[in-house]
Amino acid sequence: MIVRIVKMSFHEENIPAFRENFELMKEKIRNAPGNRFLELYQDRNNPCIFFTYSYWDSDNDLENYRQSELFYDVWAFTKKLFNAKPEAWSVDKLVSLQ
Structure with missing residues (x-):
């Protein structure tokens, strides 16, 4: 399993557009072949910084997603x-301690 962490920083005025688009696309991303988990985080000290955490079955699955029309x-x-x-x-x- 691969954990993919992406850090993104937005212009403050663009945060609502990002959040709205993420809401529209999150289920599609989560249901991409090989995706097992998807979460979005926002930095507590700088609200312009966001992180996505996603779990992928393999490098191949992640790369297939990155080459997909959905990712584009x-x-x-x-x-x-x-x-x-x-x-x-x-x-x-x-x-992992749970």
Whole structure:
């Protein structure tokens, strides 16, 4: 399993548009083949910074999503709203305490 973390920073006036679009697209993203989990977080100290956490079955599933029309649509809309370059990491979960 791959955990994908994406950090995005938005112009304050663009946050409502981002949130609205995320609400429209979240189920489609979550139901992409190989996606097992999707959450959105907002920084407590800087409300312009958001993170997505998603779990993918494999590198192949993540890459297929990144090459999909769905990703293109989501990213084409979202990237216009940024105030800084986004950052992304693909990581392996080592420990989980629940």
